[in-house]
Amino acid sequence: MTTTYAVLLRGINVSGHKRIPMGELRALLSEQGHGAVRTYLQSGNAVFTSESDDEKALTTALERAIEQRFGFSVECLVRGGDYLRAVAEACPFPAASLEARQLHVTYFSAPVDPGRLARLDQAGYLPEEFRLGDRALYLYAPDGLGRSRLAGALARPALFNGVTATTRNWNTVTKLVELTHG
Structure with a gap:
C-alpha cells in the first residue's frame, strides 16, 4: 500500500546556513525510490509517496542521505498525511x-x-x-x-x-x- 507523507526539515535555508535547494531535495527523495515528490516553500517541506509504513526508517534514511549529499546533518520529521x-x-x-x-x-x-x-x-x-x-x-x-x-x-x-x-x-x-x- 502506498502512503503519502510530508517531510519537515529543521533549520535549513535560514540566513544562508544549511542550504538545500528544493530541486536537489526533490531529486534526493526520488533517488530514494519515493514517488509523486513535491516541495513547498524553501524552508524544507516536501511531500512524497512511499510503500513503507515506517516513518522512523524513512526519517533515518533521509537524514543520512542529506548528510552524504550536502555534508551537514539536518534533523527531519516524516509524517503521514492522515496524522497531519x-x-x-x-x-x-x-x-x-x-x-x-x-x-x-x-x-x-x-x-x-x-x-x-x-x-x-x-x-x-x-x-x-x-x-x-x-x-x-x-x-x-x-x-x-x-x-x-x-x-x-x-x-x-x-x-x-x-x-x-x-x-x-x-x-x-x-x-x-x-x-x-x-
Missing part, C-alpha cells in the same frame, strides 16, 4: 478566525512530557497561549512568531530533552494537509 490532517483538525484555537501568522504548530519527533511544559507560567505570557497535542504543540501568538515571548521560552532545548522539534505557520500546516490529500 488530525493535527490540523485538533487545533484548540479558532484557526478560521485568526491570521495565519498568529497560529503555529511545532511538530515533535516523539511525545513530550506535559510536566516539562507545566513549568512555564502561561499567565505571564498572555495573551499568547499554547496547547499540547499529539506529538505537536499549538502556539497562538497574536503579534506573530517573531515578536512572541512565549515562542522564545518554548524554544529552550531543555524543555524537550532531545526531542526534535520544528515549527510551521498555519498556512504551511494547512497546505501540507492539502498536498498530502490532493
Whole structure:
C-alpha cells in the first residue's frame, strides 16, 4: 500500500546556513525510490509517496542521505498525511478566525512530557497561549512568531530533552494537509 507523507526539515535555508535547494531535495527523495515528490516553500517541506509504513526508517534514511549529499546533518520529521490532517483538525484555537501568522504548530519527533511544559507560567505570557497535542504543540501568538515571548521560552532545548522539534505557520500546516490529500 502506498502512503503519502510530508517531510519537515529543521533549520535549513535560514540566513544562508544549511542550504538545500528544493530541486536537489526533490531529486534526493526520488533517488530514494519515493514517488509523486513535491516541495513547498524553501524552508524544507516536501511531500512524497512511499510503500513503507515506517516513518522512523524513512526519517533515518533521509537524514543520512542529506548528510552524504550536502555534508551537514539536518534533523527531519516524516509524517503521514492522515496524522497531519488530525493535527490540523485538533487545533484548540479558532484557526478560521485568526491570521495565519498568529497560529503555529511545532511538530515533535516523539511525545513530550506535559510536566516539562507545566513549568512555564502561561499567565505571564498572555495573551499568547499554547496547547499540547499529539506529538505537536499549538502556539497562538497574536503579534506573530517573531515578536512572541512565549515562542522564545518554548524554544529552550531543555524543555524537550532531545526531542526534535520544528515549527510551521498555519498556512504551511494547512497546505501540507492539502498536498498530502490532493
